[in-house]
Amino acid sequence: MSLPNAPHGSARPRLPRSHWARRALRPRRPLRLSPLREHLRDTFWFAPTAAMALVVAAWWLASLIDSALVESLRSDGDYDALTDLIGIADDAKTIVTTVSSAMMTFIGVVFSISLVAVQMASGQFTPRVVRIFVRSRITKLTFSVFLATFLLSLLVLAAYDGETDPRLVTTVPFVQSMLTLLMVGTSLLLFVAYVNSTLRLLRVSHVIDRIALESYRALATMPFSEHEPPEPGHVSEVITYRGRAGVLRDVNIAQLVAAARRRGVVLRLLPRIGDFIGPGTPVFAVHGGTGPRRYALSVGVDRTFHQDIGFGLRQLSDIALRALSPAVNDPTTAVQCLDRIVAFLGSLADVPLGAVSHTDRKGEVRLVQELPGWTDLVDLGIAEIRGCSAGNPQVSRRLMAGLDDLLSLVPAERRAPLERHRALLRQAVERDVPEAADREFALVSDRQGIG
Template sequence: MPDRSKIAARASGLIGRLCSRMWVVPVLCLVGGVGLCLGTLAIDRATGYRLLNKGLIGTPSNAQSILSAVAATMTTLIPLVLTITTVAVQLAMGQFSPRIVGALLHDRISQWAMGLFTATFAFAIVAMRNVQASRNGLPGLTVLTAYVLVLASVVCLILYVHHSSRSLRAAGLIDLVGDHTHREIDRLYPVEPEERSAPRSDITEALPTAQTGVPHDVLNTGEPGILIRFDLARLVQLAARADCVLETVPVMGDFVHGDSPLFRVRGDMSRLDQAALRRAVLLGDERTHEDDCAYGIRKLVDITERSIAVPFNDPTTAVQSIDRLHDCLRQLACRPFPSGRHRDKDGTVRVITRSLTWDGFVRLALDEIRLAGCSTPQVTRRVRALIDDLKRLAPPERQDPLDRQLRLLEAGVRRAYDDEEDIATALTADYQGIGSGSDITR
């Protein structure tokens, strides 16, 4: 009997990889357009071409002219979508961060717009041929469906232009990354997870005595790549079958070299299916948001740094990006972090994964921005507002990383300015950078 969990995991991985490809939706829509046309033609033939009144659909010559115009128009709209996407990619790479390109290419609205235009084109081509070949009458349902697809394409074009104009804005690109990161934090760090955070120091104590000896490494014998996903259900199953404990070596988003360790195994290696173990690890050529919310924070930091660097010098965009970083850290501030322990059905720890701590997220979000932006008042004021807000929100055990950031921010600003008034101004909390601080409002 096939292993259902294994099949489900592989199917999920395949679907995830396909969904990340820009061409999948347009190709499926192309096939769907041909299939829809063949279906409506079959219905028309079955009803003797009398299903609809000619007053509704026109004459065969009218239908041929309209379908021909539709096909020609769709061949123009499809390159238009590609052109707008290319412009957005070039803008993002040049001004913000090359890592935004993946999010733009995976934009579902662009994919479905291209898919609808492609489906309409395919439908019109197949319908036009059959309208010309039909001698018994006009396939009314087919022609009417073509008209509906044209109207849908017009509406889609209007909505797509509106969407694209918003996406080309700095705020639109920042929100694209921020929204992805927000959703991934909600998924990976739920308000009430099944298991709360546990100190790393007591991992060995929680393992059976036979599994606390010298660990053995399982190496990556395949191609090098960036760690994108662990099939945790499969790993737990393999570890339980071999009665051992697996500790993952790379963290999500790490580059895994050839022949570098993937796992450290505590227990009997002879019973472990190492080939299946390696297949449960997905490596790729680029980090993704899925299972890796730190990647979204990494992008936002890149945007912030580039915005305040020469020649861009755009601190307002930097403030917008810090707004989304603030949102991400606010989500994480009070939520319990997963312990990284994954148990089998008997409650025994079988897989231990590594992930960022609260201190790690704070440093990832603020260290580089603080170092790069100490001489930019808008940035320092906005960062000060972020830290003050998190200190009011975070529990006592998470205050130390914030105190460290505040101390280093003050030291950096003092190094950047000589005048005490400038120092005081740069260290005043302000959610707008300069615009809502206590020193300029009342």
């Protein structure tokens, strides 16, 4: 992201909203199944299970076609064609047998590659990027198709009749064998795509890009409004959490809005998405009546991107801190993280942050949700990296350029946290760098750090 530099005293340029800012301000209605869809994407069992169920259904349909084909040839008295069909199926049986014995080896290779990739990414970047591999569509698709192909080959081998007399044979797994060969070809293509995708995910630049993309998607799901949410009034009840302790991953907005509409109340979600909550933690303030007895909260062991606009900044900051540690000493990776952090904060420059309100079908506010404010997001993305950048001119120069770009973009009421970090960066460099020439060099605004 390249933003124009402007003197601190100049007026803020009137720039058009970014694509993600326009999407964030576009009204939308939350879906009831949205949290379930996100939770299934965070699992590794659903896709293989669904694939095996589908392949059983496909095998059953293919067996019906095979039986109908044999019955049609027998009723027509075309035993020569039936004999040829039996010969083709017998030839395919050799391939299916080989596929059945070799497919488990392929599955083991895919699983081993995935474990090694996850281990390397967790050690080199941050443990929080493991979910990228878990949510990888190509990894799930490859693993699912391999398992489905293995299961299909077993079903097809069990379907062979063993009878060679065309007058006595009841079924010939011709269509089933062709389906197995088609699955084998698909598996080979997916294996190539899987290896290519895994190698890309082992490169830190692609991991950073994926995190930034997920952050923008999370931002686009938030119903930001140009106006502040209305004050809901007196708190009539506070609902406390009753369940196992963990991180608040998301809430089912559609269910909460429907429950609040039925009771004629307004709910305010007290903790933020990503907060750790335990039994007895206040979770909802009810305005105007009695709140619902059941609440749709999802609590887990770690944060997710769903409804959490700060999680991407948390991951990018973690990767940059790991890169700036003495054991790694990779300032270029930290600069790449800063590129994405500045771009993400720049896309929020004119987006109204803070609380967002969710309305029912009549347009009445039923749920108010607290989000991180501008200062919170700036501190999350910059504070820790700034604390480690004083002795590294490449990072300090890039950070100085990013702060200057953001200062030229944000309105006057949002300049304070940026100016604070700019002043603290200058103080840290002046304190830790003894030579005046080195201090001057480290504080030059440079979007590539040192290039």
